[in-house]
Amino acid sequence: MTWKSMPPAELCDIMDFWIAAPWPMSKDEAQQRAVERFGWTIEVENDTPYLMNTVSNFTTADVMTIDYKNVMMDLSLDTSDTIREVTPESTAFLGDAHTLMVREGEARWGKPKLEHFEETTTALWNVDGGAIVSFSFLPRGLSAEYETPQGAELERKSGDR
Known part of the structure; x- marks a missing residue:
C-alpha cells in the first residue's frame, strides 16, 4: 500500500502565504486567494461555497474555513491521505x-x-502577526491549521491557548 503526503516545503510555503496575507479578510476573500495562488477549487453545495485542495489529490480534499461575523478565523487541511486501515507501516509513514x-x-x-493528547501529536508555532500555525499527527492522517491573527486572539481570550 502506498500513501501520499504533502512535501514539507510546500506545506510551509502555504502557511507562509497565509502568514503574509493582509488580515483581516472575509471567508470569500480567503477562498478566492487560495484559488488564485494554489489552484484549489471552490465547490458550492446548498448555496455554501466550500474550498477544496484538489491539487494534492489526497483522500479528502476539503479545506475547512471557519469565519465569525464574516472575518476568517481558521483554515485547516489534510496534508496526507486518510489511512483507512491503520498498520505499523502506515503509522511509520505518517510519523x-x-x-x-x-x-x-x-x-x-x-x-x-x-x-500530546491521546493519539494526537501537534506542533504549534506563534508566528508573525499574532497567528498560530500547527501541524498534527493522528494515526489516520496528517493535518495542518492556520489560525488567523483574529482567530488566535479569540482563542487566547477564551483561555484555549
Whole structure:
C-alpha cells in the first residue's frame, strides 16, 4: 500500500502565504486567494461555497474555513491521505512525514510547542502577526491549521491557548 503526503516545503510555503496575507479578510476573500495562488477549487453545495485542495489529490480534499461575523478565523487541511486501515507501516509513514514537516517548520519559525493528547501529536508555532500555525499527527492522517491573527486572539481570550 502506498500513501501520499504533502512535501514539507510546500506545506510551509502555504502557511507562509497565509502568514503574509493582509488580515483581516472575509471567508470569500480567503477562498478566492487560495484559488488564485494554489489552484484549489471552490465547490458550492446548498448555496455554501466550500474550498477544496484538489491539487494534492489526497483522500479528502476539503479545506475547512471557519469565519465569525464574516472575518476568517481558521483554515485547516489534510496534508496526507486518510489511512483507512491503520498498520505499523502506515503509522511509520505518517510519523516520518510529520517529523519532516515539523523540521521544516522549525527551520522557518523556530522551535514549536508540542502538545500530546491521546493519539494526537501537534506542533504549534506563534508566528508573525499574532497567528498560530500547527501541524498534527493522528494515526489516520496528517493535518495542518492556520489560525488567523483574529482567530488566535479569540482563542487566547477564551483561555484555549
